[in-house]
Amino acid sequence: GQNIDQPTEMTATEGAIVQINCTYQTSGFNGLFWYQQHAGEAPTFLSYNVLDGLEEKGRFSSFLSRSKGYSYLLLKELQMKDSASYLCAAMDSNYQLIWGAGTKLIIKP
Amino acid sequence: DVKVTQSSRYLVKRTGEKVFLECVQDMDHENMFWYRQDPGLGLRLIYFSYDVKMKEKGDIPEGYSVSREKKERFSLILESASTNQTSMYLCASQAREINEQFFGPGTRLTVL
Numbered sequence: 001g002q003n004i005d006q007p008t009e010m011t012a013t014e015g016a017i018v019q020i021n022c023t024y025q026t027s028g029f030n031g032l033f034w035y036q037q038h039a040g041e042a043p044t045f046l047s048y049n050v051l052d053g054l055e056e057k058g059r060f061s062s063f064l065s066r067s068k069g070y071s072y073l074l075l076k077e078l079q080m081k082d083s084a085s086y087l088c089a090a091m092d093s094n095y096q097l098i099w100g101a102g103t104k105l106i107i108k109p
Numbered sequence: 110d111v112k113v114t115q116s117s118r119y120l121v122k123r124t125g126e127k128v129f130l131e132c133v134q135d136m137d138h139e140n141m142f143w144y145r146q147d148p149g150l151g152l153r154l155i156y157f158s159y160d161v162k163m164k165e166k167g168d169i170p171e172g173y174s175v176s177r178e179k180k181e182r183f184s185l186i187l188e189s190a191s192t193n194q195t196s197m198y199l200c201a202s203q204a205r206e207i208n209e210q211f212f213g214p215g216t217r218l219t220v221l
Contacts, residue, residue, distance in 0.1 A: 033209075040215075043212050044212070087151070096154065096167075097210070098151070101149055102151070
C-alpha cells in the first residue's frame, strides 16, 4: 500500500534549527511536496523535490533521497510565525498526491 | 496570485440534509480537487476533475458526488449528510502543466 510517515508533533526554540522528517512508500514516484498549514487556514506550498539532493529557499530547505524513500524539511532561524503544521505529500505514478498526517511544530520563545 | 474561494467557512447541517459545498478558482486551472481533512489523518481525496464535466473518484467517494459545469467551479454534494461526514473540506486547483496545488480556505462542516 501507499504510506507517508512523519512525526505528529515537534517542539523547537525561537532562533534555532529544526528538521522535520518524512518517509514515503508509493506506487511510482513523481516528486515530494511540503506544505505549511497554520491552524484554521489552507495549506500553502513550500517546496517540491523530484531529484535527489537539497533545495534551499531562504530559511527553508528540503532534501530528498529517492533510494531511501526519505525527505526532510529544514527550518532555520525559527520565528514564532513558523508555528504551524507541516504536511508532507508524495506524488504517485498516477500523479495523485498521497498525504502524511502532518507534523505540528510548536515554537517556544 | 491564484485565488481559490469556498462558499462557506463554517456550516452546520442536520443528518439527512443535502449539502452543497462550492469552490471557485480564478486562474483558469484545468484540475480541481476535493479533500477532507480529519485530525490525525492526512488529506484524503474525495473526487477530482481534469476538465469541465469530467469527474474521477478519489480514495473516499462514498456518500459524495461532484459537479463541474464550468471550468472555474467545482461543487461537492453530500446527498444525505451523516455525522461521520463532519470534517474540514478543502478544495484545491492546479494548472495542468505544473504540480503545485492551490488550496481554498476550507469549509468546516458539522453534521448534527
